[in-house]
Amino acid sequence: MILQILLNGLIAGLLYSLVALGFSLIYSGAKVFHIAHGAIYTAAVYLFLAWTFIAGHVRNGWSLFAAIFAALISVCLLALLLEISVYRPLSERRAPPLVTFISSLGLYIIIVNLIALVFGNETKILNPNIEPTITLGEVIITRMQLIQLIVSSLIILLVFILLKQSALGRNIRALSDNPILVSVLGINVKRIRILVFMLGSLLAASASLLKAFDVGVDPHVGLSAVLTAAVAVIIGGTNSHLGAVVGALLLGMTQNLVVWFLSAQWQDAMTFVIFILVLLARRDGLLATKLRLEER
Amino acid sequence: MNYLLHLIVLIELYVMLALSLNLMVGYTGLLTLAHAAFYGLGAYATTLLMVSWGFDFLFALILAIAGTVLLSFLISFASLRFRGDYFILATLAFQVIVFAVLYNWVDLTRGPYGIPGIPKPSIFGVKIGSLLSFSLFGFVVACLIAGFLALIFRSPFGRTLQAIRDDELAATALGKNVVSFKVRSVAIASGCAAVAGALYATYVTFIDPTSFTIDESILMLSMVIVGGTGNLKGPMVGAVMLIVLPELLRFLAIPDAVAANIRLIIYGFLLIIMMHFRPQGLAGKYQFE
Amino acid sequence: MALLEIQHLAKSFDGVKAVDHVSFAIEPGTITSIIGPNGAGKTTLFNLIAGFLRQDAGTINYKGKAIDVLSPSQRAECGIGRLWQDIRIFRNMTTLENLLVAKKNQPGEKISNYLLRYKNVDKFEKQNREAAERVIKFIRLDHKQNSLAQDLSYGQQKLLALGRLLMNEAELLLLDEPTAGVNPVMIDEILVLIQMLVKEGKTVLMIEHNVPKAMSISDWVYVMDEGRIELHGSPAEVSSNPLLKEVYLGV
Numbered sequence: 001m002i003l004q005i006l007l008n009g010l011i012a013g014l015l016y017s018l019v020a021l022g023f024s025l026i027y028s029g030a031k032v033f034h035i036a037h038g039a040i041y042t043a044a045v046y047l048f049l050a051w052t053f054i055a056g057h058v059r060n061g062w063s064l065f066a067a068i069f070a071a072l073i074s075v076c077l078l079a080l081l082l083e084i085s086v087y088r089p090l091s092e093r094r095a096p097p098l099v100t101f102i103s104s105l106g107l108y109i110i111i112v113n114l115i116a117l118v119f120g121n122e123t124k125i126l127n128p129n130i131e132p133t134i135t136l137g138e139v140i141i142t143r144m145q146l147i148q149l150i151v152s153s154l155i156i157l158l159v160f161i162l163l164k165q166s167a168l169g170r171n172i173r174a175l176s177d178n179p180i181l182v183s184v185l186g187i188n189v190k191r192i193r194i195l196v197f198m199l200g201s202l203l204a205a206s207a208s209l210l211k212a213f214d215v216g217v218d219p220h221v222g223l224s225a226v227l228t229a230a231v232a233v234i235i236g237g238t239n240s241h242l243g244a245v246v247g248a249l250l251l252g253m254t255q256n257l258v259v260w261f262l263s264a265q266w267q268d269a270m271t272f273v274i275f276i277l278v279l280l281a282r283r284d285g286l287l288a289t290k291l292r293l294e295e296r
Numbered sequence: 297m298n299y300l301l302h303l304i305v306l307i308e309l310y311v312m313l314a315l316s317l318n319l320m321v322g323y324t325g326l327l328t329l330a331h332a333a334f335y336g337l338g339a340y341a342t343t344l345l346m347v348s349w350g351f352d353f354l355f356a357l358i359l360a361i362a363g364t365v366l367l368s369f370l371i372s373f374a375s376l377r378f379r380g381d382y383f384i385l386a387t388l389a390f391q392v393i394v395f396a397v398l399y400n401w402v403d404l405t406r407g408p409y410g411i412p413g414i415p416k417p418s419i420f421g422v423k424i425g426s427l428l429s430f431s432l433f434g435f436v437v438a439c440l441i442a443g444f445l446a447l448i449f450r451s452p453f454g455r456t457l458q459a460i461r462d463d464e465l466a467a468t469a470l471g472k473n474v475v476s477f478k479v480r481s482v483a484i485a486s487g488c489a490a491v492a493g494a495l496y497a498t499y500v501t502f503i504d505p506t507s508f509t510i511d512e513s514i515l516m517l518s519m520v521i522v523g524g525t526g527n528l529k530g531p532m533v534g535a536v537m538l539i540v541l542p543e544l545l546r547f548l549a550i551p552d553a554v555a556a557n558i559r560l561i562i563y564g565f566l567l568i569i570m571m572h573f574r575p576q577g578l579a580g581k582y583q584f585e
Numbered sequence: 586m587a588l589l590e591i592q593h594l595a596k597s598f599d600g601v602k603a604v605d606h607v608s609f610a611i612e613p614g615t616i617t618s619i620i621g622p623n624g625a626g627k628t629t630l631f632n633l634i635a636g637f638l639r640q641d642a643g644t645i646n647y648k649g650k651a652i653d654v655l656s657p658s659q660r661a662e663c664g665i666g667r668l669w670q671d672i673r674i675f676r677n678m679t680t681l682e683n684l685l686v687a688k689k690n691q692p693g694e695k696i697s698n699y700l701l702r703y704k705n706v707d708k709f710e711k712q713n714r715e716a717a718e719r720v721i722k723f724i725r726l727d728h729k730q731n732s733l734a735q736d737l738s739y740g741q742q743k744l745l746a747l748g749r750l751l752m753n754e755a756e757l758l759l760l761d762e763p764t765a766g767v768n769p770v771m772i773d774e775i776l777v778l779i780q781m782l783v784k785e786g787k788t789v790l791m792i793e794h795n796v797p798k799a800m801s802i803s804d805w806v807y808v809m810d811e812g813r814i815e816l817h818g819s820p821a822e823v824s825s826n827p828l829l830k831e832v833y834l835g836v
Contacts, residue, residue: 033381086568097381098327099571102521106567109514113557113564223510227392230385269396272389276374279382447700452686452693452710459675459686466673469635470753471661471689480696526677582677 004139005256011145013252014152015207017245019225020232021159022203024244027233028176029196032087033097035104037204038226039111042219043078044205045212046115047071049124072205079201082107083194091193108222116219125216144214155206156245159199163241172196176239204229228271235278250274301431305499306539308434309492312441314519314531316488319445321517322525322582323454324481325461329513330371330387333394334486336508337364338493340398343411343503353417357494361487368486372479391510398505410504417498424498434495441488446528448484457481458526461582511560518563522570524580533579538563586649588613588788589634589757594643596629603629605812606643611757616779616789618799621809622833627792628670630809631759634790635667636660647757662689666755670762672742674749676735680726683734683745684717687752717752724748724778740771747778758782760791764798776802800824808832 019041026034048071055063086107090100131142141149163169171192174182183189208217208225229244232251236243251271258270313335320326341360345351351359375386398405405411417424417433424433448454459467460474468474497503515538523534542559550558576583587610596604603626611617619627632638634645636657645652652660661667675683691713692698693706721727724744729737734745743763750758763779764772772795779789780802793799800806800820808816808823810832816823823829 086572089572095571095575099575101327101381101384102517103568103571105514106564106571109564109567110561113560117554117557117561227385227388234382234385263400265400266396269393272386272393275389276386279378279386280374448696451696451699452691452706453696453699455678455682455686456691456694458678458682462675462677463673465637466669466675467686468657469661469667470687470749471658472694473658477694484696 001138003137005260006253007139007141008145009253009256010249011149011152011252012256013249014156015148015211016225016228016232016248016252017156018152018203018207018210020229020236020244020248021156021241022200022207023226023229024233024236024238024241025172025196025203026200028239028241029172029200030083030087030091030175030193031097031179032091033101033104033230034200035101035226035230036082036107036111037200037229038222038224039108040075040078040082040201040222041204041208041225042115042217042222043111044071044075044201044208045126045217046119046219047074047078048209048212049119049126068209071209072202075201075205076198079197080194083197087197088190088193108226112219112222119219121219123216123218127213131214142214148210148214151206151210155203159203160241168192168195224268227268231271231275235275298427301427303539303543304431305427305434307536308431308438309496309499310516310519310535310539311438311532312488312492312495313516314523314535315442315445315528316485316492317516317520318525318531319448319457319488320481320485321520322527322530322580323449323457323461324478326478326481327384327517328387328482329384329510329517330391330394331485331489331516332508332510332512333391334364334368334489335493335496335512335516336394336398336505337367337486338490339497339503339508340405340411340493341490342494343414343497344404346415346498347411347413353415353494353498354419357491360494361490364490364493365483365487368482369479372482376475376478376482388510391513395505395509398508405505408504408506410502412502414497414501414503416501430499434499437491437495441491442528442532445484445488449528453477453480458582514560515563518567520577522566522577524577526576526580526582530577530580534577537578538566587611587646588648589790590646591634592644592646594630594633594645595641596626596633596638597641602626602812604633604640607809607812607814608643609807609814609817611788611790613756613788614783614786615804616783616791616802617805617807618803619790619792619807619809620794620796620799621815624811625809626812627809628761629812631667631761631792634660635665635759661753661755664754664756666750666753666758668743668746668750668758668760668763670765672739672746674734674737674742674745677733679731679733680737680745681717681721681730684720684748684752685713687749688713688716689753720748720751723751740767740775743767743771743775744778747775747782751782756787758787758789758791760789762792762794764793764795772798796824 019037023034023037026032026037048067051067051070055067086103087100090103131144133140133142134146163173171182171187174187175189175192175196179189208221228251229248232247233244235250236245236247251274254274255267255270258266313331317328317331320328338360341363342356345356345359346353371387371390375383378386399407401407424430456467456472457477460472460477464474519534519538520531522537523532524530541562545555545558570577589611592608593606594604594608595602595606607630619630621627629638633640636655640653647663647665652663655663675686678686692702692709699706721730724747726741726744726748729741734742737745760779763775767775776798783789791799803820806817806820806823807814808829815832816826816828
């Protein structure tokens with residue numbers, strides 16, 4: 001039994017990791033507490049639904065992938081829109097973080113409610129079939145869960161390789177460390193910010209799509225997702241992407257333990273109890289490097 | 297006429313909520329998403345005390361205020377030691393947890409089924425039954441709370457809060473016990489929100505957790521941000537504006553099902569527009585730093 | 586008895602020794618300057634004395650008592666005052682309000698007092714106001730008393746910050762680069778103000794980069810580099826010491 005819980009927890013944690021990694025990239029790269037990340041998370045699935053509607057219906061494997069691809073492109077465009085219309089102007093005016101946060105909140109509200117307006121508030125199921133399962137000893141894993149496990153692990157690995165090895169990755173890390181120096185060195189900050197938002201949003205989108213094919217979607221799933229991601233980033237230490245992943249895995253595991261021992265209703269509450277407990281114990285998060293007094 | 301009185305009662309409630317939120321946000325610099333939680337706690341406490349234990353309104357109100365203030369110490373303890381953006385997240389946490397408790401602890405709160413049959417308030421034997429008398433009663437209560445908060449805003453306590461808002465380190469170096477001030481600010485704000493909650497419960501005579509969600513906190517925050525922070529008239533302007541504006545939607549014959557979504561979309565746009573063009577709000581004094 | 590005495594104070598960050606076993610004593614009624622190159626650990630030293638950082642080793646005694654366990658606000662209550670490099674005035678409050686708020690232990694800060702014992706609060710406020718008006722004349726900002734602090738010039742903000750310390754009745758003033766970033770006339774104004782404060786019985790410990798100006802009003806000078814005190818003495822002794830050039834220019 002406990003192995004089953006741990007497996008479910010691991011998979012849930014990996015999905016959270018995608019969202020948390022995206023959030024972390026945007027938080028450190030663009031210095032935005034991007035609560036609208038949750039709106040993009042939600043929007044990704046609904047954009048997919050919109051594309052399948054436009055295409056008629058999903059006829060075969062290829063049109064499924066085409067719709068997913070179209071949805072991901074749309075998500076990138078949406079991220080681009082948000083950065084150009086709201087975040088960049090605020091950043092250029094050196095708006096205080098609180099102002100940016102409130103604007104992000106406004107964006108979240110608008111997007112989520114637009115989705116609810118167009119698609120309705122009910123849960124939509126993407127995959128009405130019962131998933132085939134594999135039994136490995138004591139644990140059962142569905143096909144969808146296996147896909148989630150493999151795809152999310154691959155994506156996380158790819159992102160870390162990207163960050164470490166590629167020029168873009170270096171630029172993103174430089175931007176996180178010292179935005180002023182980066183612009184002085186002639187690197188196109190605007191371009192990197194856009195790419196950061198797109199990358200982060202793609203991560204959120206992949207998580208929500210993977211999840212939606214499993215349990216469906218409703219307009220309000222994004223808030224819980226972004227909050228869990230934010231908590232994961234904070235308890236992992238805000239200047240560590242690996243910390244975000246670790247935090248997310250931790251939350252995924254604990255959430256599933258809670259679901260088993262209590263009920264699903266207490267999941268979100270549990271996330272926050274952990275949040276508060278971890279911060280009370282280690283003020284800067286688990287994996288953070290210490291910040292100077294003035295940076296706090 | 298009834299419709300107008302109903303609007304007036306709503307304005308009275310939200311003036312109390314916006315002004316008390318302003319104490320935290322505009323005067324102490326504590327952006328919070330948990331105000332609806334205190335509102336809800338006040339409503340539920342008053343309701344349970346009156347319905348399940350048969351207490352009369354005034355007694356229930358006093359206990360509800362006390363209970364909410366005590367719980368506010370819990371949130372203060374857990375989150376005031378955190379830096380700025382973490383504090384906001386902690387208040388969000390509190391909001392989510394309170395909602396989860398109200399929704400899931402069915403034995404106590406009847407969860408999503410809500411609690412019907414809340415009696416109208418009766419003060420020293422005088423029952424406040426009609427809409428007109430309730431709106432007058434609400435006016436008196438709102439004036440009391442607004443007056444109390446105005447005193448606090450103008451007091452040396454309020455002045456020190458502003459110093460803490462502007463520069464916590466400098467305030468500390470002048471000898472101010474910053475945590476103590478913040479805790480008291482949260483306590484007062486929560487107590488006033490609880491009063492509004494009690495009034496709300498006895499006005500609508502049926503409450504359920506869906507009136508006290510994060511959307512509600514966002515509405516209150518929007519009132520303070522749009523109307524203005526850091527003074528007395530800003531939040532009042534915001535409360536009136538954000539009550540009246542959505543009601544105008546009614547005249548556009550928008551179906552109820554989508555009205556809620558459209559209203560929220562308007563709030564979202566207002567927040568963005570305000571932050572972009574006028575961060576100090578329409579009638580406020582303080583601009584977010 | 587020395588007003589402030591620190592012994593073997595040490596603080597490291599990730600292996601870098603910001604303050605490396607520093608010891609000295611400050612006598613009351615004196616002006617002491619700490620000079621040295623950037624990154625020498627001077628501001629860290631101030632943070633340790635004021636209580637914003639916890640030291641790794643060593644002790645801090647103020648008025649003969651150990652203050653190591655006291656929080657920053659508690660140390661401020663004892664009489665330690667701080668002027669930051671980036672000033673830190675209360676930007677959204679007026680000049681007068683900045684001064685009024687600086688008084689310690691105001692009865693009106695307790696809500697019960699304000700509501701129930703209003704007479705006391707009112708009396709204190711009147712005295713507070715009178716004191717503030719005297720200080721504002723002293724720092725020559727009376728014409729700006731209702732301006733928002735953020736609308737003052739940089740030099741005026743510095744004067745306001747000093748005025749705040751006066752209102753706060755701080756006895757040991759930790760001034761971090763009081764003359765940085767202001768025009769030459771203002772520099773002298775600030776130095777005169779500092780000397781007048783000392784005449785009133787205050788004690789000043791200041792970090793300064795303007796070495797000649799600092800030397801001109803100091804009783805004692807410490808030269809810090811890489812967390813250690815390399816040199817100290819009277820201004821005359823220090824300025825004639827060849828080691829000084831070495832420390833600053835690294836030659």
